Amino acid sequence: MLPAFKVLNTSSITDAVHELARLGDQVRVYGGGTELLILLRHNLVRTEYLLNIKTIDELSRIGWASDRVVIGAAVTHRRLETDTTIRETLPMLAHAESQVANIRVRGQGTIGGNLCFNDPHSDPATALLIYDAEARIHGPGGERQIPLQEFLVGMYTTALNSDELLVSIHVPRLPVGFGSSYLRIHRLQRPTLGVAAAARCQNGEIEEVRFAVGCIGPKALRLAELESKIRGATLNDSKKIIKETKPYLRSVLEPIDDLLGSAEYKLYLAVILLERALDDAVNDIERNPNGSSPGANR
């Protein structure tokens, strides 16, 4: 049995933010509920009210703001996995979404809930970092938009204040000529490790590269230092650089021992998957010679 609570159905972002400010720590935002209901069941969270944001139309939309895809916070994983716009313009995200937990969780769980809960074992966060996604947040003082990397503060912690609501994720397409890849190692339904990569090549060299690693430490992270080392290297030299990158990964990713594996095991896997993901991203360029950005006429 779940402890008793009341449900507030809101129909606008303004109302929702007003209710958050009015009720303070007596209210929790309720999207898909896949994580929240489990926390309530185990008394890890107590609340008087659930603020149902699925009744706000705007939050369930996938649309465009100039050249960026705008994903409403209440859009489910399953929609991101299957939506034509997402599959065509952000194919690596669609693939990462198809890996989340199981079909029932994907049908119910939302992208906003996943990012706000910030469980370190999140596939979407890792994938979204590659796209330089931003989080749009509404609060009593208005709205603000911050890079996703800043939004993801640490294990189960975000930059969201208690009176603020994550409204949408703004995702730029990868520039023309990029290929991308998302790889993971998982045991049952939770990923031990997720690695995302995107790259663009010119004259046999990696001209541009992006890497993100998730699940092995407190939060998903872009690997800026590794990216700058690889820029300008050949694919073979890049792999050598990745092989020597373990000390750097250890210091930035802060891997932890848990039921999904030891920190050492995860670092070992991270090196291997980074190499494979780069390979895969480079192959993806050839598979999609026009880049991951079909629909450039949009």
Added chain:
Amino acid sequence: MEAPLGPTDSHSLQLCVHVNGKRWDGFIPAEETLLEFIRIRLGLTGTKRSCESQVCGACTVLVEDQPVSSCNYLAFEAHNKSVLTIEGLAKGGQLDPLQEAFMRNVGAQCGFCTPGQIMSAKALLLQNPSPTREEIAEWLSGNICRCGAYPAIIESIQEVASR
């Protein structure tokens, strides 16, 4: 669910739902799960309670033809929707082809996960009447069978899919 005009604040919520084609009308507490509604209120105990964390699949039912973990789905969300449980599969005494295939292939050992396995398979076949073996395995990856009856489960579903 239709959005109300302004914020509503209620512990008791209206629920009008069709379960296996039969309409139920009334009020339920906000925190009642669909699993509790089905098992305790309606007495339909074919749907099983197990992990209560949306991992094992034993409590799978269909809401508007989509597979749902009823243990972690608030019943009020099913307002104005149709729910299908294992009890609703047979039509006039005639078992669903999936149920017959599971019996013929012995797609179960202890049987506890079976209603969830069959409901997940039903949802898949409603969306994709002829899935490949890989598609079946991927779709059913969230339905755990501790006895390990997976080979017979997949054979049962393939048999219906190939018709």
